[in-house]
Amino acid sequence: MKSIISYPNRGKWGNSSYRGNCSGHVIKDILEHFYPNSQPKRFIEVFSGGGTGEAVAKELGYKNSLHLDLNNGFNCLADEIPFGSDFVFSHPPYWDIIAYEKQRNFYNPDDLSNVMSYEEFISKLDKVNAKIYQSLLNGGRHAFLVGDVRKKGKYYSIIKDMTWFGDLESHIIKSQHNTFSENKTYSKYNFIPIVHEHLLVFKKNQVWKVDLKRTVTQSFDLRNFNKITWRDLIQGAVEWLGGKATLEQVYKVIEGSNKAVKNNHWKEKIRQTLQLHDNFVSFERGVWQLQHN
Ligand SMILES: C[S@@+](CC[C@H](N)C(=O)[O-])C[C@H]1O[C@@H](n2cnc3c(N)ncnc32)[C@H](O)[C@@H]1O
Numbered sequence: 001m002k003s004i005i006s007y008p009n010r011g012k013w014g015n016s017s018y019r020g021n022c023s024g025h026v027i028k029d030i031l032e033h034f035y036p037n038s039q040p041k042r043f044i045e046v047f048s049g050g051g052t053g054e055a056v057a058k059e060l061g062y063k064n065s066l067h068l069d070l071n072n073g074f075n076c077l078a079d080e081i082p083f084g085s086d087f088v089f090s091h092p093p094y095w096d097i098i099a100y101e102k103q104r105n106f107y108n109p110d111d112l113s114n115v116m117s118y119e120e121f122i123s124k125l126d127k128v129n130a131k132i133y134q135s136l137l138n139g140g141r142h143a144f145l146v147g148d149v150r151k152k153g154k155y156y157s158i159i160k161d162m163t164w165f166g167d168l169e170s171h172i173i174k175s176q177h178n179t180f181s182e183n184k185t186y187s188k189y190n191f192i193p194i195v196h197e198h199l200l201v202f203k204k205n206q207v208w209k210v211d212l213k214r215t216v217t218q219s220f221d222l223r224n225f226n227k228i229t230w231r232d233l234i235q236g237a238v239e240w241l242g243g244k245a246t247l248e249q250v251y252k253v254i255e256g257s258n259k260a261v262k263n264n265h266w267k268e269k270i271r272q273t274l275q276l277h278d279n280f281v282s283f284e285r286g287v288w289q290l291q292h293n
Contacts, residue, residue: 001029001030001033001172002172003170003171003172003173004172004173004174004175005025005026005029005172005173005174005175005199006174006175006177007023007025007026007174007175007177008177009023010022010023010024010025010177010178011023011024011025011028012024012055013027013028013051013052013053013055013056013059014049014050014051014052014053014054014055014056015049015050015051015052016050017050018049018050018051018103019098019100019103020049020093020094020097020098020100021049021050021052022052022091022145023052024052024053024055024056026145026174026199027045027052027053027056027089028056028059028060030089030143030199030201031043031056031060031087031089032060034087034141035087039060039061039062040062040085040086040087041085041086041137042064042065042066042083042084042085042086042087043057043062043064043065043066043085043087043088043089044065044066044067044068044081044083044085044087044088044089044135045057045065045066045067045068045088045089045090046068046069046076046081046088046089046090046092046128046132047068047069047076047090047091047092047093048067048068048069048072049069049071049091051067053065053067053089054067066082066083066085068081070100070104070108070110070111071100071103071104075108075110076110076112076128076131077110077112077124077127077128078110080131081131081132081135083135084135084136084137085135085136085137085140086136086137086139086140086141087140087141087143088132088135088136088140088141088142088143089142089143089144089145090128090129090132090142090143090144090145091144091145091146092112092125092128092146093111093112093113094146094147094149094158095112095113095118095121095149095151095156095158096113096114096115096116096121097113097149098113099113099114099115100113101113101114110124112124112125112128118156118161122158122161122162125158125162126162126163129142129144129162129163129165130163130165132165133165133166133202133204133210136166136204137204138204138205138206138207139203139204139205140203140204141169141201141202141203141204142165142166142201142202142204143199143200143201144199144200144201144202145174145197145198145199146158146159146197146198147176147194147196147197147198148194148196148197148198149194150191150194153191159198159200160215161215162214163212163213163214164200164202164211164212164213164214165202165210165212166202166203166204166205166210166211167202167203167204167205167211168200168201168202168203169201169202169203170199170200170201171198171199171200171201172198172199172200172201173196173197173198173199174196174197174198174199175195175196176194176195176196176197222236223236223254223256223257223258223259224257224258225258226258226259226262228257228258228259230259230269230270230273231273231277231279233254233257233259234250234254234270234273234274234277234280234288235279235290236253237249237250237253237254238250238280238288238289238290239290240253241253243289243290244287244288244289245287245288245289246286246287246288247270247271247274247286247288250270250274250288251267251270254266254270274288278291279291
């Protein structure tokens with residue numbers, strides 16, 4: 001196995017019409033990579049969906065694997081993982097992109113694919129990933145497959161936003177084939193279509209100590225940055241003011257910024273930058289705009 005994988009043909013394992021199913025090659029190859037001449041003590045699959053992992057386990061001759069999903073009565077938010085194991089594969093819903101309620105024909109309030117905010121989805125996914133990590137035997141692995149999502153023009157990277165438990169051992173990019181969106185024609189095709197998924201392999205290397213990693217988003221006003229240039233500040237001010245601005249308007253927007261506070265001659269500096277920088281042009285006396293070519 002290498003860090004990019006692609007299986008144009010998903011193979012014979014599991015139910016190929018189960019929405020969002022994955023190729024059995026992914027599960028087979030990762031298991032054979034870590035257990036080339038043996039078997040895991042126990043292989044557990046969470047979010048087993050249409051039975052892909054179960055068919056792979058059967059083919060590999062595993063006798064004690066477990067395949068858990070709401071559709072066979074296991075709720076990963078409410079229920080305990082029934083056994084400790086050295087290898088867990090999980091393939092959660094990609095937020096609410098596919099409504100598994102329809103696939104199953106019954107609603108469950110804990111279905112991770114229910115309509116919910118992205119924040120709620122991530123917080124539930126974190127709970128499941130914590131539970132999986134806790135259940136691992138020392139030295140065990142959690143192989144986690146998920147895709148990115150684009151919704152209403154916004155890009156969501158689930159692997160970036162979720163909490164990471166344990167040591168990342170591998171990050172594998174999987175090409176996506178035969179997706180629903182692949183066959184859809186978009187009226188405004190001005191974005192880069194997502195045609196990959198991520199397979200992350202986390203390893204538990206210590207019994208008690210665990211490193212958690214999570215991304216934090218902090219919002220700042222660029223005007224509070226010390227290292228921003230006068231050019232950047234004025235460009236921002238002109239854009240903020242609708243693309244055209246008088247000197248007085250630019251002063252007002254930049255007044256109070258860290259750079260202005262630290263410079264007694266900040267107004268002179270603004271005038272000098274406007275005059276000297278070919279980023280800015282003036283077609284009317286005292287009115288400035290951005291040069292675009
Ligand atoms: C992406 S699919 C898995 C597909 C599977 N790998 C396959 O090849 O068929 C995600 C699965 O998560 C299940 N699921 C969603 N919420 C769950 C929960 N709270 N507990 C257990 N399973 C859940 C859905 O029923 C669905 O089958």
